[in-house]
Amino acid sequence: MEHYKNLSGDSGVVAYAIRRGAIVVQFVNKSAYLYTDASAGADHIAEMQRLAKAGRGLSTYISQVVRDDYAEQLR
16 A cells, blocks of 8 residues: 555545556554455446645545546555
């Protein structure tokens, strides 16, 4: 997992892992979710990966757009 930059300073995301066609997102409460092309759509995964690398906007994007479209809760 890579540390999320959290440039806004108030993100609920702490870490992420980019995989081919997927992203794992870990939140401050230590829960982690796997989002995939199949569960959330390829366009959403690509945007989540971009936001993760940028260090800003990922938590908001998840809460407003992707919501519960994860493939699996890992923790």
